[in-house]
Amino acid sequence: KAGVTQTPRYLIKTRGQQVTLSCSPISGHRSVSWYQQTPGQGLQFLFEYFSETQRNKGNFPGRFSGRQFSNSRSEMNVSTLELGDSALYLCASSWTGGGANVLTFGAGSRLTVL
Amino acid sequence: AQRVTQPEKLLSVFKGAPVELKCNYSYSGSPELFWYVQYSRQRLQLLLRHISRESIKGFTADLNKGETSFHLKKPFAQEEDSAMYYCALSAPDNYGQNFVFGPGTRLSVLP
Numbered sequence: 001k002a003g004v005t006q007t008p009r010y011l012i013k014t015r016g017q018q019v020t021l022s023c024s025p026i027s028g029h030r031s032v033s034w035y036q037q038t039p040g041q042g043l044q045f046l047f048e049y050f051s052e053t054q055r056n057k058g059n060f061p062g063r064f065s066g067r068q069f070s071n072s073r074s075e076m077n078v079s080t081l082e083l084g085d086s087a088l089y090l091c092a093s094s095w096t097g098g099g100a101n102v103l104t105f106g107a108g109s110r111l112t113v114l
Numbered sequence: 115a116q117r118v119t120q121p122e123k124l125l126s127v128f129k130g131a132p133v134e135l136k137c138n139y140s141y142s143g144s145p146e147l148f149w150y151v152q153y154s155r156q157r158l159q160l161l162l163r164h165i166s167r168e169s170i171k172g173f174t175a176d177l178n179k180g181e182t183s184f185h186l187k188k189p190f191a192q193e194e195d196s197a198m199y200y201c202a203l204s205a206p207d208n209y210g211q212n213f214v215f216g217p218g219t220r221l222s223v224l225p
Contacts (some may be wrong), residue, residue, distance in 0.1 A: 033213070041217035056212045070190075081201040101204075102148075103143065103213065105206065 004028065004106035006091050012112045018079040021109045025072050025093030031101065032055070032074040034066060037088040037108070046089075049074055078111075086113045116141045118203050118216035124188045126222045127191050135186040137201030139174075145203045147177055147184040150215070152198040161186075161199070170197070210213045 005024040013019050025032050033048040033056075045058035049068035066076040072093075078085055088108040094101035117140040127133050141144060149161040162170045164177040164184060175186045183199060201216040 019144050035215075042217040045212055045214065050213065058212075102163065103150075104160075107157055 004091055004093050004104055006106035006109050008109060009107065010110050012114060014080050014114050015081055015083060017081050018035065018075045019081060019111060020075055020093060021076045021089055023091030023106060025031055026104055029082055029093035030072050031094045031096055032068055032072060033092050033103065034076050035090040042078065081113045083113050086111060115215045116203055116205055117149055118214050119162055119202050120201055120216040120219045123217070124220045126224060128208045129193055130190050131190045133195070133221065135199050135221065137184045137186065137216060139182050139184065140205060141202050141205060144204060148202040148204070149186050150200045150202055151188050154197070163205045171187055193223045193225060196223045208222065
């Protein structure tokens with residue numbers, strides 16, 4: 001079965017712009033979570049969605065937002081980009097998002113902010 | 115607050131030597147613990163989780179609640195084990211999902 005698909009894979013933006021990243025989970029998975037991966041901070045949790053509702057949010061500013069659609073696909077948006085937002089953004093899906101659920105990760109969207 | 119620490123950023127061992135990647139956590143309840151691995155040019159993927167009590171690719175990990183540790187071990191390292199390893203914690207009593215990942219340990223197995 002198809003894995004977690006993230007688009008676009010690479011993008012370059014300039015400071016002040018905004019960006020939207022997309023994630024299509026594995027068929028049947030209803031929980032989608034987003035992570036930011038950087039060399040300095042490692043993997044940091046952004047937020048998690050289940051049935052179109054944000055259930056958990058990490059410690060990121062309000063410039064970072066997301067949503068989930070009825071087909072479980074999810075998007076995340078970063079507004080007013082800063083240089084420090086350059087990172088690999090990973091999406092992961094799981095069945096229900098419960099604590100013991102295994103995460104299946106996408107390949108990531110690498111964002112470079114100039 | 116939940117926290118996961120992995121004291122070694124880089125661990126180098128020779129092929130055939132034993133490997134232990136350390137993971138300690140802080141959490142007041144009963145966590146779910148996982149090891150995820152990222153091989154070069156591949157996606158982050160699950161290696162094993164404590165609830166399954168299984169051995170994957172020769173790796174095992176035992177949850178020690180007294181020491182709040184979940185160290186990953188393999189008796190004889192192989193070159194293909196070279197990768198980035200992340201220890202992760204999920205609190206099952208949280209509503210929704212909120213994994214906390216450790217900073218990762220890069221394992222380099224030398225020939």
